[in-house]
Amino acid sequence: MKNLPLSNKTFVFTGNMEMDREEATYKVIELGGRCTKALSGKTTFLVAGDNPGQSKMAKAKKLKIEILNEVEFIKMISVDMDQEIDKNAKFHSSVEKIDISDFGESIGDSAEWGKEPSKTKDKNTIYSNVLGWAEKYRPRNSNEIIGNKGALEQIREFIGNKENKKCLFISGSPGLGKTTAVQVICKELNVELLEFNASDVRSKKTLVEQVKNKISTNSVLKGKRIVLMDEVDGMTSDRGGLAELNQIIKNSNVQFICIANDRQHLKLKTLINNSSEVKFKKLLVATILPRLKSILKSEGCFLPDTVLTEICMRCNQDIRYILNVLQRNKDIKNIKDLKVESKDISKNTFEIVAQLFKPLNCNKKLELFFEDYTILPLFMHEMYIKAHAFEWGKRKINEDVTIEKIHMASEALSFGDVIDGQIHGSAQNYSLLPAFGLFSCLIPGQIRLNSQIVFPQYLGKLSKITSIGKKIANMALSSKVNMEDFSIYFCVILQRLSFLLEQSLVMECVGLMLFYDIDKDMLYDMFKLFNIEIKNISSKTKSSLTKEYNKHKPVTSIKKEAKSINEDDFISD
The missing domain is CATH 1.20.272.10 (Zinc Finger, Delta Prime; domain 3)
Incomplete structure (x- = not known):
């Protein structure tokens, strides 16, 4: 611990930082430092983000503690991380160059495998060189994953604890390591992972055939199993797929992990509500640079920080895309020579x-x-x-x-x-x-x-106004009166209804509503739309109105029609 760059240094954080607080803490601890919540005489640095706590700032000045802004803090840990690059480069080069001669005894005569070890190594290092950098330097353990340390701990806790919800929903921009994180953590915890790409099993039929049947069979391994549904937002285009997935998760004894890039899709709402949720945040460029330098050093290349920063910005901090671009531009010396293919980045x-x-x-x-x-x-x-x-x-x-x-x-x-x-x-x-x-x-x-x-709340209110407008338009059409004249007439009806409610004349109010086919759920919104004030209506009157309306409202013919419709009519042979 004494040999690490931040040994014997204590950090305290305050204010809002772009870097995740847990990630910043992890970086400090990784480099040998420690983090505390309160300032003391032993505190070395106070890292202040936007809107820092005034009491902490005042106390830091009183104790003569050095105050760093976020940029200065990132520069500090980046310089210290550069000191660890040589170790990381050696580690990755040793991981990639696998010598098959080590397995000679299990394959055949060990003497035959040991005759020309240099040629054997050359053949196997060729495969490593052919691999794209995104695959070649894919993290082998959770310590190699850049950033989002808090999210990694949440995933680890979910996989290791059986008492959690049946599903974990992971969201974030592409190329942040969401799928890789699940894979390496399952490997570290010796958990069997059944992996599916949800865009390939998006329909109800394929879900039953490929997912439901597989998880219902007994595993050869006796340990825990996790089902990973990657790109689950790709299922939103097919009818019945997400509903079937929700049912499979609900009725299964196996835990699920669902990954999506776009969590804002309305069809994912039910799945998210029934799941624990982990969000992967977009990485800061400063946290990506040390890893890129390590990879370049292991490949015997060098690029200036300005070029690396420009690549990260153009690739929208997508690690996978950054490594592909970096591999193609590894020999350039000037930022003008940078060649980055335009990528369609869908912004949330x-x-x-x-x-x-x-x-x-x-x-x-x-x-x-x-x-x-x-x-x-x-x-x-x-x-x-x-x-x-x-x-x-x-x-x-x-x-x-x-x-x-x-x-x-x-x-x-x-x-x-x-x-x-x-x-x-x-x-x-x-x-x-x-x-x-x-x-x-x-x-x-x-x-x-x-x-x-x-x-925006406006869109929700606009939806209500539109539905009310359609209702009034249908009433005007059935009355054979133009919309402008009917609106004046309808305003008088609403005023009459408000008077009846204020007088607690519930039955008369219900009768008038049924006569004009006014829905109870829309009634109060109609009052607001026509600027009709409702005063002195007790909660008892409102509850009585609900009971009487539900008792006397006509049963629509939709249910009768629904019974005559066979679901098989919609499914083609």
């Missing part, structure tokens, strides 16, 4: 919103805006007001936010809405899109965001 909408609130240049933000210019302004409208400066009247948690900035963002969003009317209205002036992006995303994005990004 939530990731784009997070980027829009970061201090990027205008051109970069405008490119992000054009990824999905229809929904991103709604996200910005939802999130800018959540970047509040105070938390329930307590101390200031975001000094960057002022009432002037919130006012500026609000004005910009309002003006952006006017521009949107010119784009999607009768004028159809799409040349205004850059201006729309400036006012709806770039200016509001100047506020530093603290809260978690959430889906």
Whole structure:
């Protein structure tokens, strides 16, 4: 421990850091240091991220403890990690060069295998050289996986503990090592892994044939088994596949691990709700560089840090893609000679919103805006007001936010809405899109965001309004009255219903609702839509309304029609 770079050094972290806190702690411990939660006279460094704790900062200055920002901390551990590169390079070269002569006794006469050992080694090192770097330097154990140490521990805990939920859902961008992590941890824990690519077994029929039948048979090994369903988001396009997978997981005694790149797909909601969840975060470039230098050194190559950083940025921190690009560009000396094939990187909408609130240049933000210019302004409208400066009247948690900035963002969003009317209205002036992006995303994005990004509530309310509008349109059509006149007439009906409820005349209210075919679930939303205030309605009246409506509502003919429909009619022979 004394020979390690950070021996006898103690670190304390405060504030919000881009690097995962658990990963930073792991890096310090790996290099011989230790981490504590509280400052003391023995503390060597205080690493301060965004919005650091003021009490810790004051105490650090009082105790004369050196304060590092995140960039300085990453540079420190990167330099120290470079000292370990020689060891890692030797380890990987010894792993890749396998000598078959070691197995001579089991294959045949050991004397015959030992006659020309040099030729035997040459043949086997050829295979290692033919392999792509992404496969050649695939991690053999969990210590070789870059970053996401907290996620690795969660996976290990799930596999090792039988009392957990039946399924673990792992999500994250491509190339972060999600599948490799499961494979190496299962190998370390001596757990049998049944691996399926969910995009190949996406239908109900193939799930039953390939997955259900395999896990129902007894294993040759008596130990624990884990079923890995990779790329489970590829099952969303086929009808019945995810529903069958949920049933298999529910009824099986075997634990499942499902991996997806896009966790935001609505069809995955049931699977996620019934699973424990682990999220792999995108890696920082500074954490990838030491590993790339180690690989280059073992290959006898060298590339400047500027070139390596540019490769990482262009590849969107996808380790697998980075290694493929690195192998093709291993001999270049100048960043101008870098050849990176364009890769279609599908950006998650939530990731784009997070980027829009970061201090990027205008051109970069405008490119992000054009990824999905229809929904991103709604996200910005939802999130800018959540970047509040105070938390329930307590101390200031975001000094960057002022009432002037919130006012500026609000004005910009309002003006952006006017521009949107010119784009999607009768004028159809799409040349205004850059201006729309400036006012709806770039200016509001100047506020530093603290809260978690959430889906726009507007879209949920819009869905309700649309369903109510369709209901009223159908009623107007059956009454043979135009929509404008019927809306006035319908407003009078709603006022009558609100009066009956305020007077607790439940039966009269139910009778009027049934006569006009007004759904009880839509009633209160209709009141809000037509700006009809409801006063003095007790909870007892509301519960009575629900009971009486459910008792007297007409049974629709849908169930009768459903009985006559045979499920086999939809399944072709």
